[in-house]
Amino acid sequence: MPKSPPIYLDNAATSFPKPPEVVEAICRLVKEISLSPGRSAHRFSLAASRVIFAARELTADFFGCPDSSRVVFTSNVTEALNVGLFGLLAPGDQVLTTGMEHNSVMRPLRYLEKTRGISLAILPTSATGAIDPDDIPKRLNSKTRLIIINHLSNVTGSLADLAAIGKRKGGALLMVDAAQSAGVFPLEMEAAEIDFLAFTGHKGLFGPTGTGGFLLRPGLKLPPLKMGGTGSNSEQEEQPQLMPDCYESGTPNTLGIGGLAAGLEFIRRTGRETIRLKEEHLTRLLLEGASQIPGLTVHGPPAGAERGAVVSLTMAGRSTADLAFLLDRQYGVMARAGLHCAPAAHRSVGTFPQGALRLSPGFFNTEAEIQFVLAALEQIGIGK
Ligand SMILES: Cc1ncc(COP(=O)(O)O)c(C=O)c1O
Known part of the structure:
Protein backbone atom coordinates (compact mmCIF):
# COMPACT_ATOMS: atom_id res chain seq x y z
CA MET A 1 0.00 0.00 0.00
CA GLY A 271 -24.09 25.43 9.68
CA ARG A 272 -23.07 23.77 12.95
CA GLU A 273 -25.43 20.89 12.22
CA THR A 274 -23.84 20.34 8.79
CA ILE A 275 -20.47 20.10 10.51
CA ARG A 276 -21.82 17.71 13.13
CA LEU A 277 -23.45 15.47 10.52
CA LYS A 278 -20.27 15.28 8.43
CA GLU A 279 -18.19 14.36 11.49
CA GLU A 280 -20.83 11.83 12.56
CA HIS A 281 -20.73 10.19 9.14
CA LEU A 282 -16.93 9.91 9.09
CA THR A 283 -16.92 8.60 12.66
CA ARG A 284 -19.50 5.96 11.82
CA LEU A 285 -17.41 4.80 8.83
CA LEU A 286 -14.37 4.61 11.05
CA LEU A 287 -16.14 2.70 13.83
CA GLU A 288 -17.85 0.25 11.47
CA GLY A 289 -14.62 -0.39 9.58
CA ALA A 290 -12.59 -0.79 12.76
CA SER A 291 -15.05 -3.37 14.08
CA GLN A 292 -14.24 -5.58 11.05
CA ILE A 293 -10.48 -5.60 11.68
CA PRO A 294 -9.37 -8.59 13.77
CA GLY A 295 -7.45 -7.65 16.91
CA LEU A 296 -8.70 -4.04 17.08
CA THR A 297 -10.72 -2.90 20.10
CA VAL A 298 -12.64 0.38 20.16
CA HIS A 299 -12.85 2.08 23.58
CA GLY A 300 -15.93 4.26 23.56
CA PRO A 301 -19.56 4.42 22.51
CA PRO A 302 -20.49 2.35 19.43
CA ALA A 303 -21.52 3.69 16.00
CA GLY A 304 -25.07 4.96 16.20
CA ALA A 305 -24.77 6.32 19.76
CA GLU A 306 -24.79 10.08 20.19
CA ARG A 307 -21.05 10.66 20.39
CA GLY A 308 -18.28 12.90 19.16
CA ALA A 309 -15.64 12.36 16.46
CA VAL A 310 -13.04 10.80 18.76
CA VAL A 311 -12.20 7.13 18.22
CA SER A 312 -9.72 5.43 20.53
CA LEU A 313 -8.36 2.04 19.56
CA THR A 314 -5.96 -0.59 20.78
CA MET A 315 -4.53 -3.44 18.74
CA ALA A 316 -3.63 -6.74 20.35
CA GLY A 317 0.13 -7.30 20.27
CA ARG A 318 1.06 -3.72 19.23
CA SER A 319 1.84 -0.73 21.43
CA THR A 320 -0.17 2.38 20.65
CA ALA A 321 3.06 4.36 20.14
CA ASP A 322 4.09 1.80 17.52
CA LEU A 323 0.76 2.10 15.77
CA ALA A 324 0.93 5.89 15.59
CA PHE A 325 4.55 5.74 14.41
CA LEU A 326 3.78 3.24 11.65
CA LEU A 327 0.70 5.13 10.51
CA ASP A 328 2.71 8.33 10.22
CA ARG A 329 5.96 7.03 8.73
CA GLN A 330 4.67 4.26 6.47
CA TYR A 331 1.24 5.55 5.53
CA GLY A 332 1.27 9.33 6.02
CA VAL A 333 -1.55 9.30 8.60
CA MET A 334 -1.26 11.64 11.60
CA ALA A 335 -2.94 10.43 14.79
CA ARG A 336 -2.16 10.61 18.51
CA ALA A 337 -1.16 7.76 20.78
CA GLY A 338 -0.84 7.63 24.56
CA LEU A 339 -2.86 9.08 27.40
CA HIS A 340 -4.10 12.30 25.75
CA CYS A 341 -3.47 14.39 28.91
CA ALA A 342 -6.33 12.48 30.52
CA PRO A 343 -4.94 9.62 32.64
CA ALA A 344 -8.14 9.60 34.71
CA ALA A 345 -10.22 8.92 31.60
CA HIS A 346 -7.91 6.10 30.51
CA ARG A 347 -8.16 4.60 34.00
CA SER A 348 -11.94 4.83 33.78
CA VAL A 349 -12.15 2.90 30.52
CA GLY A 350 -9.36 0.44 31.31
CA THR A 351 -6.65 1.66 28.92
CA PHE A 352 -4.23 3.00 31.56
CA PRO A 353 -1.20 3.02 31.45
CA GLN A 354 -0.67 1.98 27.83
CA GLY A 355 -3.25 4.46 26.50
CA ALA A 356 -4.80 4.19 23.06
CA LEU A 357 -4.43 5.28 19.47
CA ARG A 358 -6.79 8.21 18.96
CA LEU A 359 -8.16 8.99 15.51
CA SER A 360 -10.17 12.19 15.43
CA PRO A 361 -11.73 13.14 12.10
CA GLY A 362 -12.75 16.71 11.40
CA PHE A 363 -14.99 18.56 8.98
CA PHE A 364 -12.33 18.66 6.25
CA ASN A 365 -11.57 14.92 6.21
CA THR A 366 -13.01 12.74 3.45
CA GLU A 367 -14.50 9.24 3.20
CA ALA A 368 -11.52 8.20 1.08
CA GLU A 369 -9.16 9.21 3.90
CA ILE A 370 -11.11 7.13 6.41
CA GLN A 371 -11.06 4.11 4.05
CA PHE A 372 -7.31 4.59 3.63
CA VAL A 373 -6.59 4.60 7.35
CA LEU A 374 -8.77 1.51 7.84
CA ALA A 375 -6.84 -0.32 5.11
CA ALA A 376 -3.58 0.78 6.73
CA LEU A 377 -4.69 -0.52 10.15
CA GLU A 378 -5.72 -3.82 8.58
CA GLN A 379 -2.34 -4.18 6.89
CA ILE A 380 -0.48 -3.31 10.12
CA GLY A 381 -2.58 -5.95 11.91
CA ILE A 382 -1.74 -8.62 9.30
CA GLY A 383 1.95 -7.76 9.35
CA LYS A 384 2.30 -8.14 13.11
C1 LIG B 1 -11.49 17.91 27.22
C2 LIG B 1 -10.32 18.83 27.12
N1 LIG B 1 -10.11 19.75 28.08
C3 LIG B 1 -9.08 20.60 28.03
C4 LIG B 1 -8.20 20.59 26.97
C5 LIG B 1 -7.06 21.58 26.94
O1 LIG B 1 -7.18 22.41 25.84
P1 LIG B 1 -6.16 23.63 25.61
O2 LIG B 1 -4.82 22.98 25.42
O3 LIG B 1 -6.65 24.31 24.40
O4 LIG B 1 -6.20 24.46 26.83
C6 LIG B 1 -8.39 19.67 25.93
C7 LIG B 1 -7.47 19.61 24.78
O5 LIG B 1 -6.62 18.87 24.60
C8 LIG B 1 -9.47 18.76 26.03
O6 LIG B 1 -9.67 17.85 25.08
Missing part, protein backbone atom coordinates in the same frame (compact mmCIF):
# COMPACT_ATOMS: atom_id res chain seq x y z
CA PRO A 2 1.66 3.29 -1.04
CA LYS A 3 2.06 6.15 1.44
CA SER A 4 -0.73 8.68 0.96
CA PRO A 5 -0.42 12.45 0.90
CA PRO A 6 -0.63 13.56 4.54
CA ILE A 7 -3.91 12.61 6.21
CA TYR A 8 -4.60 14.59 9.37
CA LEU A 9 -6.68 12.70 11.93
CA ASP A 10 -5.73 14.64 15.06
CA ASN A 11 -8.51 17.22 15.13
CA ALA A 12 -9.15 16.56 18.83
CA ALA A 13 -5.70 18.08 19.47
CA THR A 14 -6.28 21.04 17.18
CA SER A 15 -8.32 21.35 14.01
CA PHE A 16 -6.47 21.35 10.71
CA PRO A 17 -6.69 22.78 8.12
CA LYS A 18 -8.25 26.05 9.20
CA PRO A 19 -10.91 27.45 6.85
CA PRO A 20 -9.36 29.82 4.26
CA GLU A 21 -11.26 32.79 5.72
CA VAL A 22 -9.54 32.23 9.09
CA VAL A 23 -6.13 32.32 7.45
CA GLU A 24 -7.11 35.39 5.41
CA ALA A 25 -8.47 37.22 8.47
CA ILE A 26 -5.26 36.66 10.40
CA CYS A 27 -3.08 37.76 7.46
CA ARG A 28 -5.22 40.84 6.87
CA LEU A 29 -5.08 41.86 10.53
CA VAL A 30 -1.34 41.46 10.84
CA LYS A 31 -0.78 43.41 7.62
CA GLU A 32 -3.29 46.18 8.05
CA ILE A 33 -3.55 47.35 11.67
CA SER A 34 -1.45 47.63 14.78
CA LEU A 35 -3.01 45.17 17.18
CA SER A 36 -3.11 46.90 20.55
CA PRO A 37 -6.77 47.51 21.43
CA GLY A 38 -8.16 49.82 24.11
CA ARG A 39 -4.80 51.42 24.87
CA SER A 40 -4.74 54.44 22.55
CA ALA A 41 -7.34 56.52 20.74
CA HIS A 42 -5.75 56.41 17.27
CA ARG A 43 -7.51 54.65 14.45
CA PHE A 44 -5.43 51.48 14.53
CA SER A 45 -6.11 50.94 18.21
CA LEU A 46 -9.80 51.64 17.69
CA ALA A 47 -9.83 49.15 14.80
CA ALA A 48 -8.25 46.54 17.08
CA SER A 49 -10.89 47.26 19.75
CA ARG A 50 -13.59 46.72 17.15
CA VAL A 51 -12.08 43.35 16.19
CA ILE A 52 -12.23 42.20 19.81
CA PHE A 53 -15.71 43.60 20.36
CA ALA A 54 -17.08 41.90 17.25
CA ALA A 55 -15.52 38.60 18.34
CA ARG A 56 -17.05 38.98 21.81
CA GLU A 57 -20.49 39.60 20.36
CA LEU A 58 -20.20 36.61 18.04
CA THR A 59 -19.03 34.37 20.88
CA ALA A 60 -21.87 35.47 23.18
CA ASP A 61 -24.40 34.84 20.45
CA PHE A 62 -22.84 31.47 19.61
CA PHE A 63 -23.22 30.20 23.19
CA GLY A 64 -26.65 31.69 23.85
CA CYS A 65 -25.43 34.39 26.25
CA PRO A 66 -27.43 37.65 26.03
CA ASP A 67 -24.65 39.89 27.39
CA SER A 68 -21.30 39.92 25.57
CA SER A 69 -19.53 41.61 28.50
CA ARG A 70 -19.77 38.21 30.21
CA VAL A 71 -17.48 36.68 27.58
CA VAL A 72 -13.83 36.66 28.66
CA PHE A 73 -11.02 35.78 26.27
CA THR A 74 -8.08 33.73 27.54
CA SER A 75 -5.19 31.98 25.83
CA ASN A 76 -6.92 28.55 25.86
CA VAL A 77 -9.46 26.52 27.81
CA THR A 78 -6.79 25.53 30.34
CA GLU A 79 -6.39 29.14 31.43
CA ALA A 80 -10.17 29.62 31.49
CA LEU A 81 -10.64 26.54 33.71
CA ASN A 82 -7.88 27.71 36.03
CA VAL A 83 -9.59 31.10 36.46
CA GLY A 84 -12.80 29.31 37.40
CA LEU A 85 -11.31 26.70 39.72
CA PHE A 86 -8.94 29.02 41.58
CA GLY A 87 -11.56 31.76 41.74
CA LEU A 88 -14.56 29.77 42.86
CA LEU A 89 -13.19 27.24 45.35
CA ALA A 90 -12.56 27.92 49.04
CA PRO A 91 -11.36 25.70 51.90
CA GLY A 92 -13.98 23.11 52.84
CA ASP A 93 -15.70 23.14 49.45
CA GLN A 94 -16.53 19.84 47.79
CA VAL A 95 -16.23 19.44 44.02
CA LEU A 96 -18.20 16.82 42.15
CA THR A 97 -16.52 15.74 38.94
CA THR A 98 -16.11 12.72 36.69
CA GLY A 99 -13.47 10.16 35.87
CA MET A 100 -13.33 11.55 32.31
CA GLU A 101 -11.67 14.89 33.02
CA HIS A 102 -8.63 16.28 31.25
CA ASN A 103 -5.55 17.26 33.25
CA SER A 104 -6.57 20.90 32.66
CA VAL A 105 -9.22 20.15 35.29
CA MET A 106 -7.63 17.36 37.33
CA ARG A 107 -4.28 19.04 37.96
CA PRO A 108 -5.72 22.30 39.38
CA LEU A 109 -8.22 20.24 41.40
CA ARG A 110 -5.54 17.97 42.84
CA TYR A 111 -3.45 21.06 43.67
CA LEU A 112 -6.39 22.74 45.41
CA GLU A 113 -7.13 19.51 47.26
CA LYS A 114 -3.59 19.57 48.69
CA THR A 115 -3.13 23.28 49.30
CA ARG A 116 -6.61 24.72 49.89
CA GLY A 117 -8.42 21.88 51.61
CA ILE A 118 -11.11 21.23 49.02
CA SER A 119 -12.42 17.68 48.60
CA LEU A 120 -13.29 15.77 45.44
CA ALA A 121 -16.10 13.33 44.73
CA ILE A 122 -15.82 11.44 41.47
CA LEU A 123 -18.93 10.23 39.64
CA PRO A 124 -18.77 6.66 38.34
CA THR A 125 -18.45 6.13 34.59
CA SER A 126 -19.57 3.30 32.32
CA ALA A 127 -17.06 1.23 30.34
CA THR A 128 -17.51 3.64 27.40
CA GLY A 129 -16.92 6.74 29.53
CA ALA A 130 -20.51 7.88 30.10
CA ILE A 131 -21.86 9.26 33.38
CA ASP A 132 -25.42 8.86 34.59
CA PRO A 133 -26.93 12.26 35.55
CA ASP A 134 -29.11 10.47 38.12
CA ASP A 135 -25.95 9.74 40.13
CA ILE A 136 -25.48 13.48 40.74
CA PRO A 137 -28.18 14.16 43.35
CA LYS A 138 -26.93 11.17 45.40
CA ARG A 139 -23.49 12.78 45.67
CA LEU A 140 -24.52 16.35 46.45
CA ASN A 141 -24.26 17.67 49.99
CA SER A 142 -24.23 21.06 51.69
CA LYS A 143 -20.51 21.47 50.89
CA THR A 144 -20.81 20.84 47.14
CA ARG A 145 -19.82 24.17 45.63
CA LEU A 146 -19.12 23.04 42.09
CA ILE A 147 -19.92 20.31 39.56
CA ILE A 148 -17.42 20.17 36.74
CA ILE A 149 -18.11 18.13 33.64
CA ASN A 150 -16.21 17.40 30.45
CA HIS A 151 -18.93 17.79 27.80
CA LEU A 152 -17.25 15.55 25.21
CA SER A 153 -14.49 13.16 26.16
CA ASN A 154 -11.23 13.64 24.30
CA VAL A 155 -10.53 9.94 24.96
CA THR A 156 -13.74 8.08 24.11
CA GLY A 157 -15.94 10.62 22.33
CA SER A 158 -18.71 10.07 24.92
CA LEU A 159 -21.04 13.01 25.36
CA ALA A 160 -22.45 14.23 28.68
CA ASP A 161 -26.13 15.18 28.82
CA LEU A 162 -25.75 18.78 30.01
CA ALA A 163 -29.45 19.57 30.13
CA ALA A 164 -30.06 16.60 32.45
CA ILE A 165 -27.03 17.52 34.57
CA GLY A 166 -28.12 21.17 34.85
CA LYS A 167 -31.51 20.06 36.17
CA ARG A 168 -29.86 17.96 38.88
CA LYS A 169 -27.22 20.42 40.10
CA GLY A 170 -29.14 21.48 43.25
CA GLY A 171 -27.41 24.42 44.92
CA ALA A 172 -24.04 23.76 43.25
CA LEU A 173 -22.53 25.74 40.40
CA LEU A 174 -22.12 23.96 37.06
CA MET A 175 -18.84 24.40 35.18
CA VAL A 176 -18.47 22.84 31.73
CA ASP A 177 -15.26 22.04 29.87
CA ALA A 178 -16.45 22.41 26.28
CA ALA A 179 -13.00 22.00 24.71
CA GLN A 180 -14.10 19.17 22.40
CA SER A 181 -17.76 19.96 21.84
CA ALA A 182 -17.85 23.70 21.08
CA GLY A 183 -18.54 24.27 17.40
CA VAL A 184 -20.03 20.82 16.84
CA PHE A 185 -22.72 20.18 19.47
CA PRO A 186 -25.37 22.66 20.65
CA LEU A 187 -24.24 24.54 23.74
CA GLU A 188 -26.76 27.04 25.03
CA MET A 189 -25.41 28.38 28.27
CA GLU A 190 -28.68 29.62 29.76
CA ALA A 191 -30.83 26.72 28.57
CA ALA A 192 -28.45 24.17 30.14
CA GLU A 193 -28.15 26.21 33.38
CA ILE A 194 -24.38 26.47 33.00
CA ASP A 195 -22.72 28.92 35.38
CA PHE A 196 -19.21 28.83 33.91
CA LEU A 197 -18.64 27.67 30.34
CA ALA A 198 -15.01 27.22 29.28
CA PHE A 199 -14.04 26.80 25.63
CA THR A 200 -10.93 26.64 23.53
CA GLY A 201 -10.65 28.42 20.20
CA HIS A 202 -8.37 26.15 18.19
CA LYS A 203 -10.38 22.93 17.96
CA GLY A 204 -14.01 22.87 16.76
CA LEU A 205 -14.23 26.66 16.58
CA PHE A 206 -11.51 26.70 13.88
CA GLY A 207 -9.57 29.57 15.44
CA PRO A 208 -5.78 29.63 15.87
CA THR A 209 -3.93 28.28 18.89
CA GLY A 210 -3.60 30.77 21.73
CA THR A 211 -7.34 31.47 21.86
CA GLY A 212 -10.12 30.42 24.19
CA GLY A 213 -12.20 31.84 26.98
CA PHE A 214 -15.12 31.50 29.33
CA LEU A 215 -18.65 32.80 29.78
CA LEU A 216 -19.96 33.70 33.21
CA ARG A 217 -23.55 33.45 34.35
CA PRO A 218 -24.89 36.93 35.37
CA GLY A 219 -24.35 37.65 39.04
CA LEU A 220 -21.50 35.17 39.45
CA LYS A 221 -18.39 36.93 40.78
CA LEU A 222 -14.92 35.50 41.27
CA PRO A 223 -11.48 37.05 41.60
CA PRO A 224 -9.22 37.17 38.53
CA LEU A 225 -6.17 34.93 38.24
CA LYS A 226 -3.96 37.72 36.92
CA MET A 227 -4.04 41.48 37.34
CA GLY A 228 -2.48 44.35 35.43
CA GLY A 229 -3.10 46.81 32.65
CA THR A 230 -6.51 46.63 31.02
CA GLY A 231 -6.49 49.91 29.10
CA SER A 232 -9.47 50.97 31.26
CA ASN A 233 -9.63 52.90 34.58
CA SER A 234 -5.92 53.65 34.27
CA GLU A 235 -6.07 56.14 37.17
CA GLN A 236 -6.66 53.22 39.58
CA GLU A 237 -3.88 51.13 41.06
CA GLU A 238 -6.44 48.47 41.89
CA GLN A 239 -7.83 45.98 39.39
CA PRO A 240 -11.04 47.32 37.82
CA GLN A 241 -14.23 45.39 38.60
CA LEU A 242 -15.57 46.13 35.12
CA MET A 243 -16.53 43.09 33.01
CA PRO A 244 -14.75 41.69 31.06
CA ASP A 245 -11.69 43.92 31.71
CA CYS A 246 -11.37 42.52 35.22
CA TYR A 247 -10.16 39.18 33.75
CA GLU A 248 -8.30 40.43 30.67
CA SER A 249 -5.10 42.04 31.92
CA GLY A 250 -2.26 42.51 29.46
CA THR A 251 -2.38 43.20 25.73
CA PRO A 252 -4.77 40.64 24.27
CA ASN A 253 -4.20 38.26 21.37
CA THR A 254 -6.00 40.48 18.86
CA LEU A 255 -4.67 38.49 15.93
CA GLY A 256 -5.88 35.19 17.38
CA ILE A 257 -9.22 36.57 18.54
CA GLY A 258 -9.80 38.01 15.05
CA GLY A 259 -9.02 34.55 13.64
CA LEU A 260 -11.41 32.97 16.12
CA ALA A 261 -14.16 35.35 15.00
CA ALA A 262 -13.55 34.24 11.40
CA GLY A 263 -13.85 30.62 12.60
CA LEU A 264 -17.19 31.39 14.24
CA GLU A 265 -18.36 33.09 11.03
CA PHE A 266 -17.31 29.99 9.09
CA ILE A 267 -19.42 27.79 11.38
CA ARG A 268 -22.37 30.13 11.07
CA ARG A 269 -22.15 30.12 7.28
CA THR A 270 -21.59 26.36 6.99
